[in-house]
Amino acid sequence: xxxxxSVLVENRAGVLCKVSGLFSRRCYNIDSLAVGETENPDVSxxxxxxxxxxxxxxxxxxxxxxxxxxxxxxxxxxxxxxSRELMLIKVKYNRNTRRDIMEICDIMxxxxxxxxxxxxIVQICDMPERIKVMxxxxxxxxxxxxxxxxxxxxPKCVDN
Amino acid sequence: MIGADAMVKCLENEGxxxxxxxxxxxxxxxxxxxxxxxxxxVLVRTEQNAAxxxxxxxxxxxxxxxxxxxxxxxxxxxxTGIATAFADSIPMVCISGQVKSELIGSDVFQEAxxxxxxxxxxxxxxxxxxxxxxPRIFKEAFYIANSGRKGPVLIDVPQDIQEAAVRxxxxxxxxxxxxxxxxxxxxAVQIKKVIKELxxxxxxxxxxxxxxxxxxxxxxxxxxxxxxxxxxVNTMMGIGVMRTDDPMYFGMVGNNGKAYANRAMxxxxxxxxxxxxxxxxxxxQPDLIFTNKxxxxxxxxxxxxxxxxxxxxxxxxxxxxxxDDFANQEFECEHEEWIKTLEEYRKDMVKxxxxxxDYVDPAGFITMLSKEMKDNAVYVADVGQNQIWSCNYHxxxxxxxxxxxxxxxxxxxxxxxxxxxxxxxxxxVVAVCGDGSFQMxxxxxxxxxxxxxxxxxxxxRNNYLGMVRQFQHFNYKDNYSxxxxxxxxxxxxxxxxxxxxxxxxxxxxxxALEKIKEFLKDxxxxxxxxxxxxxxxx
Numbered sequence: 001x002x003x004x005x006s007v008l009v010e011n012r013a014g015v016l017c018k019v020s021g022l023f024s025r026r027c028y029n030i031d032s033l034a035v036g037e038t039e040n041p042d043v044s045x046x047x048x049x050x051x052x053x054x055x056x057x058x059x060x061x062x063x064x065x066x067x068x069x070x071x072x073x074x075x076x077x078x079x080x081x082x083s084r085e086l087m088l089i090k091v092k093y094n095r096n097t098r099r100d101i102m103e104i105c106d107i108m109x110x111x112x113x114x115x116x117x118x119x120x121i122v123q124i125c126d127m128p129e130r131i132k133v134m135x136x137x138x139x140x141x142x143x144x145x146x147x148x149x150x151x152x153x154x155p156k157c158v159d160n
Numbered sequence: 161m162i163g164a165d166a167m168v169k170c171l172e173n174e175g176x177x178x179x180x181x182x183x184x185x186x187x188x189x190x191x192x193x194x195x196x197x198x199x200x201x202v203l204v205r206t207e208q209n210a211a212x213x214x215x216x217x218x219x220x221x222x223x224x225x226x227x228x229x230x231x232x233x234x235x236x237x238x239x240t241g242i243a244t245a246f247a248d249s250i251p252m253v254c255i256s257g258q259v260k261s262e263l264i265g266s267d268v269f270q271e272a273x274x275x276x277x278x279x280x281x282x283x284x285x286x287x288x289x290x291x292x293x294x295p296r297i298f299k300e301a302f303y304i305a306n307s308g309r310k311g312p313v314l315i316d317v318p319q320d321i322q323e324a325a326v327r328x329x330x331x332x333x334x335x336x337x338x339x340x341x342x343x344x345x346x347x348a349v350q351i352k353k354v355i356k357e358l359x360x361x362x363x364x365x366x367x368x369x370x371x372x373x374x375x376x377x378x379x380x381x382x383x384x385x386x387x388x389x390x391x392x393v394n395t396m397m398g399i400g401v402m403r404t405d406d407p408m409y410f411g412m413v414g415n416n417g418k419a420y421a422n423r424a425m426x427x428x429x430x431x432x433x434x435x436x437x438x439x440x441x442x443x444x445q446p447d448l449i450f451t452n453k454x455x456x457x458x459x460x461x462x463x464x465x466x467x468x469x470x471x472x473x474x475x476x477x478x479x480x481x482x483x484d485d486f487a488n489q490e491f492e493c494e495h496e497e498w499i500k501t502l503e504e505y506r507k508d509m510v511k512x513x514x515x516x517x518d519y520v521d522p523a524g525f526i527t528m529l530s531k532e533m534k535d536n537a538v539y540v541a542d543v544g545q546n547q548i549w550s551c552n553y554h555x556x557x558x559x560x561x562x563x564x565x566x567x568x569x570x571x572x573x574x575x576x577x578x579x580x581x582x583x584x585x586x587x588x589v590v591a592v593c594g595d596g597s598f599q600m601x602x603x604x605x606x607x608x609x610x611x612x613x614x615x616x617x618x619x620x621r622n623n624y625l626g627m628v629r630q631f632q633h634f635n636y637k638d639n640y641s642x643x644x645x646x647x648x649x650x651x652x653x654x655x656x657x658x659x660x661x662x663x664x665x666x667x668x669x670x671x672a673l674e675k676i677k678e679f680l681k682d683x684x685x686x687x688x689x690x691x692x693x694x695x696x697x698x
Binding site for chain 2: 062065069
C-alpha cells in the first residue's frame with residue numbers, strides 16, 4: 001500500500017538525517033523523499049512516499065510524530081492528493097531521432113530546455129505515473145542522465 | 161562567566177547532586193568549573209559505567225541522572241549505557257565534550273560524531289553551537305529526559321563553547337518546545353470505555369510494566385487493584401509494582417516468568433496492559449493476548465500502542481494520572497471465582513527444582529537473601545542466568561528491583577548499584593551478578609572504594625557464561641562454544657583483598673543463612689561469592 005507523508009519539521013541541521021535514519025532503522029521503505037523550505041524559513045516540508053501494510057503505515061506516522069524536531073505529520077493516499085514530480089532528462093540525438101523526441105515532448109507536454117549539437121535536456125513536470133511513461137519513451141532513444149525531484153504532494157482542496 | 165560555568169550553574173538549577181564521569185581534554189573546562197560547585201563528582205573507571213550509574217540513580221530517585229565524559233572514545237564508550245537507558249526509558253542527561261567548533265568534521269584527535277552515532281537510541285540530542293544557548297538547551301534537555309516517555313538526552317559541547325563568554329546567564333523558568341507536548345491525561349471517553357468493560361469482565365487482569373515505576377504510579381495501581389480485586393501480573397521491568405506476598409499478585413509473565421502468570425494472561429477476558437511494551441520476552445505470542453479478549457493498552461508513548469499488538473481500547477497518558485481518573489469513577493465489579501482459580505494455579509503450577517546439594521542453590525539462596533534484606537532495599541540484578549533466578553526467586557517487599565530489562569546489558573549491576581546507593585544513601589543496595597557479568601564491570605570496585613559507596617556485591621559463580629551455555633545445551637546439543645570462563649577468571653578472595661573489600665564465600669546451602677547474615681550485618685562494601693552448579697539451568 002502506498003502512502004504519502006507530508007512532514008513539517010524544524011528547519012535545522014541534522015533533521016533530514018534524523019527522519020531518514022528513522023526509516024532505515026525500522027526497515028520502512030522510502031520510495032521518494034523531497035525536502036524544501038516552506039513559506040516560513042524556520043520550517044521545512046518533507047514529502048515522503050512510502051509503502052507497507054496497514055500497521056507499518058500507522059507506525060511510520062506515530063514514529064514520525066515522536067521525533068522532537070517534527071512539527072506536524074499529515075498523511076494521505078495518492079488519490080486524495082495532487083502530486084507532481086519534476087524530471088530533467090539529458091538525451092543524445094541525431095538527425096533520425098530528433099523529430100521523435102520532439103513529438104514525444106509534444107504529446108507528454110514536456111519542454112526542451114537546453115540543446116547542443118548532439119544532446120538536449122528535456123524537462124517534464126507531471127504526475128508520478130506520467131513521469132514513468134516519459135522515462136520509458138525516451139529509454140528507447142538514448143538517455144545520458146536523469147535527475148528527478150521525487151514526488152511532491154499536497155492533499156486536495158476541500159471546503160469545510 | 162564562561163560556558164563551562166553556565167553548564168554547572170544549569171546543573172545546580174536542576175538540583176543535580178552527583179555527576180558520574182571521566183574527564184579528558186575536551187570536557188576539561190566543565191570539570192574545571194564543577195570542582196568549585198556543590199555538585200559531587202564520581203570518577204568511574206570506564207565511561208559506560210558512568211551512564212549505568214546515572215541510570216541507577218535515576219531509577220531510585222525519579223530524578224534525571226547525569227554523566228559527563230570527554231569527546232571521541234569517551235563519548236563512544238558511553239553508547240552502550242545510553243542504549244541501555246533508552247531501552248528501559250530511564251531519564252538521563254549525558255554531557256559530552258567535543259573538539260573545538262572550527263575543527264568539527266576534520267577528523268582531528270579524539271573527534272567522533274556522537275550526536276549522529278546515538279541518534280537511533282536516544283530521545284534527543286544537542287550539539288551546542290553558541291554558548292548563550294546553554295541555559296535553554298539544558299532546561300529543555302532535563303525536561304525532555306524526564307517527561308512523556310522518559311529517556312536519555314545527550315548534550316555535545318565543543319571545547320571552545322565551554323570556554324566562550326556567556327553574557328547575562330539566566331536559567332529559563334519554563335520550557336516551550338512547540339513540537340513536544342506529551343499527552344499526560346487520559347482521554348475521558350476512553351477511560352469511561354475501560355470502566356464499562358471492567359464492569360462486564362469476568363476475568364480481568366492488570367499487566368504492569370516498567371512505566372508504572374517511571375510514572376510513580378505504584379501506590380495508585382495497588383489501591384485500584386485492591387479496591388476492585390483485580391489480579392496483577394508484571395513484566396520484568398514491572399517487578400516491585402506489587403509486593404511478592406500481595407494476595408492479588410500473580411507473578412512475572414513471559415518466557416522466563418511464572419507459568420501461572422502466563423496462564424492467567426491467556427485465560428483472562430480483559431487485560432489492562434499498563435506501561436509495558438508487549439515486547440517479545442514478555443509476550444512471545446502477541447496474538448494470544450487480543451484474540452477473544454478485550455485488550456486495554458495504557459502508555460504515555462502513543463507509538464507503543466499498536467506497535468506489537470492492536471488493542472481494543474488504546475489509552476494514551478501517564479499511568480499515575482490514569483489510575484487517579486480510574487479511582488474517581490464509580491463502578492462495581494465482581495470476580496471472586498476468577499481469583500480463586502488463579503490462587504489455585506499459583507499454588508499448583510510451581511516449578512519444582514532439584515538443586516544439587518553439593519552447591520549453593522541459586523533459587524533458594526536468592527529467596528533466603530531477599531528475606532534477610534531490609535524492607536526498602538534495592539536489589540540490582542545483572543544479566544544472564546543470575547537475572548532470571550533473581551526475577552523468579554527474589555521476594556520484593558517495599559524496595560526496588562533494578563535490571564537492564566530491554567537491552568540486557570551485561571555488567572549493568574555494579575555501576576547501577578553505585579548510582580542507586582548514591583541516590584539514597586540510607587537504603588541497602590545489593591548487586592547480584594554472575595561471574596561473567598562481574599568481570600565486565602569489576603573495575604568499578606575501585607570507584608566504590610575511592611568514593612566510599614557501600615554496596616553489597618554477590619557473584620554467582622558457575623565458571624560459565626551460563627545463559628549462553630544453557631542456550632547451547634538446548635539448541636546446539638551441548639556443543640559448548642566460547643562459554644567456558646573457568647581458566648583465567650581471578651581468585652575473588654585475593655581480588656577483594658587487593659581492593660580492601662571484605663570477602664565471604666558460600667559453597668553450599670548448609671551455611672548460607674549464617675553467611676548472608678554476616679554479609680548484610682553492616683553498611684559496608686562486601687563481596688560474597690556463591691559457588692553454584694555449573695550445569696544448573698534457570
